[in-house]
Amino acid sequence: MAEVPTIRWGIVATGMISSWFVEDLVLDRPDAPVKHIIQAIGSSALEKGQSFVSKYCPNSTPTIYASYEEVYNDPSVDIIYIGTPHAFHKRNCLDAIAAGKPVLCEKSFTINAAEAKEVFKAAADRNVYVHEAMWLRHRPLVHNLRKLLFEKKIIGDVFRSYIDFGMEVDIPSLPSTSRYKDLALGAGSLLDIGLYSLTWAMLTLDAGMPGNSEKPKVQASQTHLHGVEVTSSILLEYPSTGRHGIALSTTMGPGHPNCFGRVSGTGGYVELEGVQPSHPVSFTVFRKDENGEIPVKGETFDFPRVGRGFIYEADNTALDVLAGRKENALVPWSETIRVMELMDEIRRQGGTVYPVDRV
Ligand SMILES: NC(=O)c1ccc[n+]([C@@H]2O[C@H](COP(=O)([O-])OP(=O)(O)OC[C@H]3O[C@@H](n4cnc5c(N)ncnc54)[C@H](OP(=O)(O)O)[C@@H]3O)[C@@H](O)[C@H]2O)c1
Structure with a gap:
């Protein structure tokens, strides 16, 4: 059987969606086009990271960090997955990009379109891959x-x-x-x-x-x-x-x-x-x-x-990064911005304001 390439993931946050995503990464799939390794976990607390690993990837031995920064700066990590609540996505993406790390960031990509544009500008300036984890588009x-x-x-x-x-x-x-x-x-x-x-x-x-x-x-x-x-x-x-x-x-x-x-x-x-x-x-x-x-x-x-259905998104992301691409063809930056702008307008008409909108 031909060797498939390997990608090493750094997982940021240990909540529900990170657990679902990691469960799919570690699935035993003989036909997978990429071998996914859980290389590092970043959490607000070491114990949370340890409990996450024993529950969701017991056969892996990732480095567990009590911070997200250490995941971004770990030279063994090829790509960062961000599973924090939406309000932190901008900060988490910017930090990962500053460390030169490719990013797959959960939806909603940010709170508003202005934040999304800031992230993509930073990614363009640093020539770093960023991809909104809208897994539906990969199905x-x-x-x-x-x-x-x-x-x-x-x-x-x-x-x-x-x-x-x-x-x-x-x-x-x-x-x-x-x-x-x-x-x-x-x-x-x-x-x-x-x-x-x-x-x-x-x-x-x-x-x-x-x-x-x-x-x-x-x-x-x-x-x-x-x-x-x-x-x-x-x-x-x-x-x-x-x-x-x-x-x-x-x-x-x-x-x-x-x-x-x-x-x-x-x-x-x-x-x-x-x-x-x-x-x-x-x-x-x-x-x-x-x-x-x-x-x-x-x-x-x-x-x-x-x-759980995340394998298509995970494989496509890994193949993008391994090929040196900066955007995903199914979820390009322009599409994420377009959707964020639509949601801004929906919230404007509906009267939903978040604290960060006022900044
Ligand atoms: N693709 C999908 O199908 C799907 C499904 C559900 C959710 N999501 C998205 O994933 C993101 C997270 O959702 P979730 O349901 O996984 O949330 P969750 O269970 O509450 O987990 C969020 C994690 O983020 C970290 N975190 C950092 N600061 C936090 C704070 N102030 N409050 C709460 N958590 C904080 C925590 O991990 P540590 O303590 O380990 O740092 C926490 O466990 C959201 O943006 C959501 O829209 C996507």
């Missing part, structure tokens, strides 16, 4: 769906897409330090989960993405509870085609248990299946028959999840 399901929608035109001309991300978070019962409650940490449904609805809407309405995409017009409304944005309803309209996207998010209650969205076309529709927009597992095509009557159920395209 084979998404690529197959877009091919069927825009190349094969399986449902004719797409004219509308509807995506709903709902989950129940009992915000009043959470401690004030929770990232779901603390505005200083970026609390709110839009940056946490609405971003997925928005991304799905754009992926299913815009054949040109990423990089050469059209900026849609946006109308939005948001509701707040105890000062935290808990429901966002967004209407996108693409000027050149008149296509509409309805992107919804709420932390007030769950969405549909298995169908999180529907893409409508002149010849039928596609149902998007999975418990949430962040966990798509299949889609089913409904097409009008030759009489142009009500669409009938056709083929279901299944994409069984490998691990």
Whole structure:
């Protein structure tokens, strides 16, 4: 068997998403194009790092640091993964970039577009790789769906897409330090989960993405509870085609248990299946028959999840870094900025302000 290249990850923060990501990195995958090594863990406390390693990568022996800085400066680390709350992403990215380290940073990439631009400017100045960890854009399901929608035109001309991300978070019962409650940490449904609805809407309405995409017009409304944005309803309209996207998010209650969205076309529709927009597992095509009557159920395209679904993003990131690229082709900097600008406008219309917006 041919040798595959190796990449050594430095993981920053030991919360939920870091654990999910690391679980996928250490999966035993004989067909993986890259060998992922957990080289170092950075945490606010040594004990947290130790407990993280014994739980999520017991067969690895990473260096555990009680700071993030030491991970950035470890010469054995090839790339940094950032899994802190959104409000720290800018600082963490800038620090990693200053140390010359490539970065894969969780979504929401930053709190606002101005912060994202600052990070990309620093990356451009230092000639360092940076990539927003919008894992959805790496999924084979998404690529197959877009091919069927825009190349094969399986449902004719797409004219509308509807995506709903709902989950129940009992915000009043959470401690004030929770990232779901603390505005200083970026609390709110839009940056946490609405971003997925928005991304799905754009992926299913815009054949040109990423990089050469059209900026849609946006109308939005948001509701707040105890000062935290808990429901966002967004209407996108693409000027050149008149296509509409309805992107919804709420932390007030769950969405549909298995169908999180529907893409409508002149010849039928596609149902998007999975418990949430962040966990798509299949889609089913409904097409009008030759009489142009009500669409009938056709083929279901299944994409069984490998691990938690982060492997595609992790492999693509590793291959980028090993090849010396500075951006990821599926999530270029321009696309991250475009989405951050849309979210800025949605928050402006919805009345959600974070402390850092005032700086
Ligand atoms: N891609 C996805 O599907 C997905 C899913 C969930 C979350 N996310 C994103 O990942 C990021 C983290 O979310 P999470 O759910 O993993 O959060 P979490 O469980 O609260 O973990 C965040 C970690 O960040 C570190 N941290 C540093 N300063 C902190 C502070 N002041 N308050 C809280 N934590 C602090 C802590 O690690 P140490 O103490 O070890 O330093 C903490 O464990 C968010 O930006 C979120 O949007 C992405």
